[in-house]
Amino acid sequence: MSVTRIEVKDLVVRYGDQVAVNGVSFTVGRGEHLTLLGPSGCGKTTTLRAVAGLEQPSGGRISIDGQTMYDSSQRKNVQTEQRGVSMVFQSYAVWPHMSVFDNVAYGLRVRKLGADEIKANVERALDLVQMRHLADRGASKLSGGQQQRVALARAIAFSPTVVLFDEPLSNLDAKLRAEMRVELRELQRRLGITSVYVTHDQEEALAISDRVIVMNVGVIEQIGTPEEIYNKPRSRFVADFVGSANLIKGKPVGEGLFAVEGGPTLKVMAPHKPHGNESEVAVRTAYIDLEPRSGDNHVPGKVRQRLFHGDFVQYVIDSAVGALIVRRPPVNLLAEGAPVTLSFSPEHCVLLEA
Amino acid sequence: MRGVLRPRINGQALTTLAVLGIVGFLVLLPMVFLVEESLNVGDPMAFPPVEFGFANYVSIFKEDFKTVWNTVVIAVMATVMAILIGFTLAWILTRTNVPGREKLERLMELPYYMTPLVGALAWAVIAGPKSGFINQLWKAVGGTGDIADIYTHFGIAWVMALFEGTVAFVMISASMKSMDPALEESARVMGASKLRTTLTVTLPLVMPGVLGAMLFVFAEMLGSFAAALVLGIPGRIYVITTAIWDSTLAYPPDYGRASAMGLSLFVVMFGMLTFYRRVIARGSFATITGKAFRPRPMDMGRLAWVLFSVCALYVALAVVFPIAALLMTSLQRFATVLLHQAQWTLANYEIALSLGPVRTALFNSIMLGLGVATVGVAIMSVLVWIIYRSNLRGRGAIEYLVMFPQAVPRLVFGLALLWAWLNIPVGLYGTLWLLALAYFTVMLPLGVRTLAGVVLQIDKSLEECARVCGASWGYQMRTVTLPLLKPGILAAWLLIFMACVRELGASAFLMGPNAKVIAPSIVNAFATSGTELTAAMALIQTFTVIVALIILFRVARGMTKELQ
Numbered sequence: 001m002s003v004t005r006i007e008v009k010d011l012v013v014r015y016g017d018q019v020a021v022n023g024v025s026f027t028v029g030r031g032e033h034l035t036l037l038g039p040s041g042c043g044k045t046t047t048l049r050a051v052a053g054l055e056q057p058s059g060g061r062i063s064i065d066g067q068t069m070y071d072s073s074q075r076k077n078v079q080t081e082q083r084g085v086s087m088v089f090q091s092y093a094v095w096p097h098m099s100v101f102d103n104v105a106y107g108l109r110v111r112k113l114g115a116d117e118i119k120a121n122v123e124r125a126l127d128l129v130q131m132r133h134l135a136d137r138g139a140s141k142l143s144g145g146q147q148q149r150v151a152l153a154r155a156i157a158f159s160p161t162v163v164l165f166d167e168p169l170s171n172l173d174a175k176l177r178a179e180m181r182v183e184l185r186e187l188q189r190r191l192g193i194t195s196v197y198v199t200h201d202q203e204e205a206l207a208i209s210d211r212v213i214v215m216n217v218g219v220i221e222q223i224g225t226p227e228e229i230y231n232k233p234r235s236r237f238v239a240d241f242v243g244s245a246n247l248i249k250g251k252p253v254g255e256g257l258f259a260v261e262g263g264p265t266l267k268v269m270a271p272h273k274p275h276g277n278e279s280e281v282a283v284r285t286a287y288i289d290l291e292p293r294s295g296d297n298h299v300p301g302k303v304r305q306r307l308f309h310g311d312f313v314q315y316v317i318d319s320a321v322g323a324l325i326v327r328r329p330p331v332n333l334l335a336e337g338a339p340v341t342l343s344f345s346p347e348h349c350v351l352l353e354a
Numbered sequence: 355m356r357g358v359l360r361p362r363i364n365g366q367a368l369t370t371l372a373v374l375g376i377v378g379f380l381v382l383l384p385m386v387f388l389v390e391e392s393l394n395v396g397d398p399m400a401f402p403p404v405e406f407g408f409a410n411y412v413s414i415f416k417e418d419f420k421t422v423w424n425t426v427v428i429a430v431m432a433t434v435m436a437i438l439i440g441f442t443l444a445w446i447l448t449r450t451n452v453p454g455r456e457k458l459e460r461l462m463e464l465p466y467y468m469t470p471l472v473g474a475l476a477w478a479v480i481a482g483p484k485s486g487f488i489n490q491l492w493k494a495v496g497g498t499g500d501i502a503d504i505y506t507h508f509g510i511a512w513v514m515a516l517f518e519g520t521v522a523f524v525m526i527s528a529s530m531k532s533m534d535p536a537l538e539e540s541a542r543v544m545g546a547s548k549l550r551t552t553l554t555v556t557l558p559l560v561m562p563g564v565l566g567a568m569l570f571v572f573a574e575m576l577g578s579f580a581a582a583l584v585l586g587i588p589g590r591i592y593v594i595t596t597a598i599w600d601s602t603l604a605y606p607p608d609y610g611r612a613s614a615m616g617l618s619l620f621v622v623m624f625g626m627l628t629f630y631r632r633v634i635a636r637g638s639f640a641t642i643t644g645k646a647f648r649p650r651p652m653d654m655g656r657l658a659w660v661l662f663s664v665c666a667l668y669v670a671l672a673v674v675f676p677i678a679a680l681l682m683t684s685l686q687r688f689a690t691v692l693l694h695q696a697q698w699t700l701a702n703y704e705i706a707l708s709l710g711p712v713r714t715a716l717f718n719s720i721m722l723g724l725g726v727a728t729v730g731v732a733i734m735s736v737l738v739w740i741i742y743r744s745n746l747r748g749r750g751a752i753e754y755l756v757m758f759p760q761a762v763p764r765l766v767f768g769l770a771l772l773w774a775w776l777n778i779p780v781g782l783y784g785t786l787w788l789l790a791l792a793y794f795t796v797m798l799p800l801g802v803r804t805l806a807g808v809v810l811q812i813d814k815s816l817e818e819c820a821r822v823c824g825a826s827w828g829y830q831m832r833t834v835t836l837p838l839l840k841p842g843i844l845a846a847w848l849l850i851f852m853a854c855v856r857e858l859g860a861s862a863f864l865m866g867p868n869a870k871v872i873a874p875s876i877v878n879a880f881a882t883s884g885t886e887l888t889a890a891m892a893l894i895q896t897f898t899v900i901v902a903l904i905i906l907f908r909v910a911r912g913m914t915k916e917l918q
Contacts (some may be wrong), residue, residue: 054818056745080821087822093815097837106833107823158823 003030005065005162005194006051012059012072013046020046021057022218028162028196033188035197037205038215039241044198045090047215048164051196052087053080064162081110086160090167092151096140100131100150103139107158125157128187145176152184156191165197169204181208202242206230214238230284232271236352239282246283246324247352252276258351263320266297267346272353280352285314285327287348290334296343303338317342370746373737377755380795384770385762391773392613402777403610410614418597418615424507425593428582429575431511436519436571437526441564443668444527449556451651452661461665465672466520467899469856471873472892473517474584476676477504479683479885487679487691494692505589513581516672518574522567529563548652566633573626577619577763579859583877594619595765599862602769609773616766624761684889702890712879712891715870718786720898722871723854726793727847733794734801734846735839739831741802742809743817760799764859767796772863784866792860797853801846808842848906855899 006028013021021043028034036044049055051062053069056077062070064085069078086107095103104125108118126132129149134142139150148168155163168184169177185208188195199205205212206226214221214229214237222234233239236247250260258268258281268281292298301319313333315326319342326342334340396405414422446452447459465473480487481504488502503509537559541551579595586596598615601608654661683689687697706712740746741753759767771792775783782788816838820830836843858873865874872895880888 052818052822054821080818081824081826084824085822087819089815089819091813091815093813093819095816095819095834095838097840106820106825110824110829154819154823164822 004028005030005032006196007063008047008051008060009062010060011047011050011057011062013043013050013055014058019218021050023060024215024218024220025060026213026220026223028194030194031192033185033195033197033208033210035199035205035209035212036215037199037202037212037242038221040200041217042215043218044200044215045166048166048196048198052085052164053078053083084160085162085164086155086158087164087166088151088155088168090170092144092147092168092171094139094142094147094150094154096138098139099135100126100137100139100142101135103150104135104154104157106154107160111158121157121159122153125153128156128190129153129183144171145180148172148180152187156187156193161194163193163195165195167199168197170199170201177204184208206242212242214242216241231348232269232350233282234271234353236280236282239350239352244285244325244327246285246288246322248281248283248321248324249279250281252278252351256346258349260321263322264299266321266349268349268351269347270351272351274351275354277354278351279354282350282352283324283344283348285325287344288324288326289343290315290326290328290340292341292343293345296345297349299342301340301342303334303336303340306334306336308333367746369736370740370744370748370752373740374748374752374755377737377752377798380791381755381758381798384767384774387774387777388613388617388766388770391609392617394610394613410610411618413611414615414618421592421594421597424586424591425576425595428507428511428514428591428593429572429578431508432514432519432575432578433568433572435511435515436522436575437564437568439515439668440519440522440524440526440567440571443523443665444530446661446665448527448530449652450654450658450661452654452658452665454662455651458662458665458669461669461673462520462523464669465517467852468517468673468676468896469580470514470517470578471580471584471856471858471876472680472896473672473676474513474581475876475880475885475888475892476680477509477513478584478880479679479689479889480504480675481509485689490691505585505591507591510581510585510591510593511575513585514575514578517581518578519571521574522571525567525570526560526563529560529566533559562633566630569626569630569633573623573630576626577623577765579763579765579862580877583858584880587881595763595859598765598769602863609769612769613773616763616769620762620766623763627761680889680893683886684893686886689885689889702886703894705887706890706894711870712872712875715872715875716894716898718789718870719855719857719872719895720902722786722790722793723851723902726790726797726854727851730794730797730801730850731805731843731847734798734805735836735843737798738802738805738809739835742806743814743835756798756802758799759796764796764857765862768792768860768863771795771860783864784869786869789861789864789869789871792864793854793857796857796860797850800853801850804846804849805839805842808839808845812838844906848903851902851906852899855902856895 004027008027009025011021011024012019024043024047026034036047038044046055050057050070051064057070057072059072060070061068061072064083068074068076069083070076101122104122105118108121113121122135123132126135129152131146131149131153134146139147142150151168169180172180181204197205197209206229209226211223212226212229213223216237222229222238224232229238230243233242233245239245239247248260248266250258250263252268252274253259253265256267256269257265259265266281289296299319299321301317301324303315304318304323305316307314308330310330312327313330315328315334317324317326317340324342391403392410393406393408394403395407395409396403443462447455447462452458478486481489481502483489483500483503483505486502486504489500492501504513533556538551538555541555546554577595579599582591582593582596583599586592592600594615598612601612601615682691684702685698685700687699687701690696737752737756741749741756762770771788772783775788782791812835817830817834820834825833856873857871858877861871862874862877865871872891876888876891876895879891
């Protein structure tokens, strides 16, 4: 494992009686891109703001580069401006009373760099986001996408080691968002910065992260690589929130077997050590085949509904394990009412923790 | 990482503590002195009092019952009129397609800038008994007796409603504007007529806003001073505020009685404002979403011109006639509306400007306005930042303290300060410094509210981003917060400057022979010399404010341009 840049331990943040973050722990390695993913109100933004020092935690410990930034037991809380991290805000927070250049130069001026050095750094940062030609423009005359780029340039101009991203793409339209996603990933790799990224968009999280933390109601549901989160969801919440999954009710009956309520017994995979009290398995809609393959679970069914989405076709299939949603490539379309055999491998039939 | 971040002292906590101390001293200490004096039943001139009791309070209900009655009657009449006017105008200007809607809306602010003092003087000229312009005209066409008399309960209430009731219009039209037009449109879609929609949807939704305005205006009217001073004293109609004023002028001045009346008035007003806040805080219905909608105006057809004349009539009664009447009066030897009898002259202006005391008073007022607005706005900006932006402990207490003077009638606060500084052995009494201190304190709610409106519009992350970039609090304030606040700071500066130049309530008690200001001097002139001279003085004051405003608007436009 690489060197740890950020360490968060048992973090608790309260707003009055409400607990926004309830005992969150994780580490971020050097050059790693970590994403906090969850629905609104899950505490992901609060966690990020606590790392930046913009939110006063009520318990736990935060350290950056081995230095303690917050520690409830030592009553230590380093001021935001002393933490040396950088951040891109959801609203961009581009100062409307300054030019693009002044915005980007801000962090450098605070650090009292010489004029030549400031100019060189600002230009380098603006080049990276392809905004150099607009350096003299007033910031209030920029489009949303341009403001986004300025905010990004400003965040990296003073060569921070850690950059925090608070839903930076959520205010862009879908197409621009997809473009910026690619650029962000590219930039992050090129500069080798360590970053923590907050989003509620699961697609974005899976696409640009080295590791993803799924959060819900102030606690961590699961930490893992995007593939782990997608293929081996630990809980019903993760299976439901990330990607699309069918949930089948029943109970485990011996090693790798799961008896569906009033239905057949399926071969399943348990990423954790089973306790015997589990009651659900999750099957991703993309992992169900409509033709039998050897070694798979096979369940007979009938097409109830077909929705043509373009990039894929979604079928609702009545079967012995209940109504399942299946997504297939838009070829060899089946008619509504056609009989099918559902086929999915045991490793994609994930036993969820109770 | 390149560059170094030096550790800095945390200036915030120190600032907060200092601010809490100073504001507390300015706002609360005078009130403490006032409470002490109101319980003084011994020698009214004793500092500090030696005998204590409740006699002063008891006498309010015995000897001054007539005053209490007058106050309530006038406040009720003025509130009813102000709400009727405010509601009608708000409805016309927000819900109908009256011609020239936007221009009219801006004209509605003018009566507020006229001030109740100038308004009362003007209406004394227009509708005074015998020599008033209306009565002159009446006699000229052969009528007998007086048909108009402004020196009555109704007359006082009328002037109060016209010049202090503008807040009702502002509040009601705000609640009408914040209503989602879809609420009305869906009623129309369901098949309801315009009238039915108005009765079953619009009115019930706006009602809480109207009730809130009613409470607020009533509290204002109870503490109103200028109109009752100008129009009530000649007809010996005393309300609480003028009775307080009167009892300090008697010999020996009865500060105990004045204090008891002032405190009682404060308690009633405070109660009403608290109740008002409750009503507002309940977030009544869907109208208060905090979102401003552009309501779809109803097409009134030809009726639109009738509605236009209603607005025009209001502007005429509250702005055009009063200014015209004052202008005519000030330019004549003896005020008359009958042009063939008029003897035109500029002598009144010459006298007003050559009288030493008037010139000094005007100069003092302008200097106070400039000084208090400049220093005040700087301090208030920091206050606003602490209250609405920092996460410091004690910011709630600061907000409460800062808004406190709003619940204290100006006159009562002036009395409290007078008594406090008579007792505090520092030679501040009778100087302009005390007036400056008083102005700053009573302007706190106005300035803070204006600035807060702007601060709350500035996205918090603009400041947070500066901190993340490594800026200290001071550096962030200097480079981000203050530059963004500039338009708000200018607006607050202008409002405070104007309010200072026209201040009457607090000045009445704190003005000394060597520290005269203009508004009380105008009142004195009205009581002791002719209307013609008074009119000239009132217009000079108004003119000064207008000139100052024009200059500042020019400057302001240049300054805000760079922001766009």
